[in-house]
Each structure stands twice: as structure tokens, then as C-alpha cells.
Amino acid sequence: MPGQYHHRNLRTELVRVSLELIAANGVASFSVAEAARRAKVSAAAPYRHFPDRAALLAVVATTAATQLRALAEEAAAEETDDGAALAAVAAMHTRFLIDTRIGLDVFFSEELADSKYAELHDARRELVDVTLFRCLAVVPEPEMALELMEQLTTQAHGYGEFFLNGVYRRLGYPAEQVVAKSRRAARIVVEAYRWPRL
Secondary structure, three states, X not given: OOOOOOOOOHHHHHHHHHHHHHHHHOOOOOOHHHHHHHHOOOOOHHHHOOOOHHHHHHHHHHHHHHHHHHHXXXXXXXXXXXXXXXXXXXXXXXXXXXXHOOOHHHHOOHHHXXXXXHHHHHXXXXXXXXXXXXXXXXXXXXXXXXXXXXXXXXXXXXXXXXXXXXXXXXXXXXHHHHHXXXXXXXXXXXXXXXXXXX
């Protein structure tokens, strides 16, 4: 086809343009055909690398989970206190969701639950561990650490979703302010868990 994309690694290019498409329009409207158009290849070309939409989306989600893990680790490393590190990780989850529109709905999608997506499951577990291990440093009891992680993750993604669905934008909150709110809220939750519990 005229203007066809001749990149040696079409698989990598398809993942890259898929991330761009999802960031622009969300995962619900994502299609292999649109990714092919963005990569300037025929509609059939992606299927030489990915058998279906779910297979491409699984690699996209794996890439995103790996990126978010690296960003979260980097943000946490800038802090010297466990609570501040957890708040930084939570804020990075909010920032990443706002920037990429890839969050829990993608990482834990039923569409991608099949065991054949082993790389995604590994990447997702490593991403979860970034938060979980730091929660265990704050609250050594595993059950409470899991609860803290659940609250922080839900809260962080909630801030991102409120921005993406327009609630915070209608209130005049720019993305940076929403991320800062997420960080402060996370710190409050962490400190609450540090208090002696009856």
C-alpha cells in the first residue's frame, strides 16, 4: 500500500501507536484497525504479530505496567520516609492514569485474564509489589498492609478518573493540582494506618 510503514519491528511500532491511541481516546474505542492506520500499514498487517485485539492489548498493558512500575520506583526513591514514598507512588498512579488513560480497568481487564498472557500477569504483579512492599514497611501485618494498599490504589485511581471524566476539570483543577491532591490524601491515609490500632 502507498506510504506503508516499513519499520523493521512492526510489533514494537504497533504497541507504541496503540499507547498513543489509548491516551487520546481511551481503551473502549481502541481497535486494531485504527492502530494499523496510525502505523501506516494494511489492516491485515497487525495480525501477523497479534492474533486478535486482546493479544495486542495484552502487550500494550504489559508495556504500560512496566513503565508505571519504573516511574513509581523512581518517585519513591526520591523520598527518605516510607510514608512519603507510598504517597509518591500513589501520586504517580494518578499522574500515569491521567497521561495514558491506562489504569486498573486495563491491567485487570477480564479480556486479559487468560493465563496465556503470562508476561502481563508478571508485570502486573511486579507493579503491585511496588506498593505492597512499602505498605508492609508501614504496617507489618499482611492483612492490614493489603487493606492499606487497596485504599491507596483505589484512591489514586479515583483522583485520575475524576479528572478524566471531567469532574475536576469543571471545577478548574489542572492535572498537576489533582496529582498533588492525590499525594496529600495518600499521606493522610498512610499516617492513619501508623496510629496504634485497638
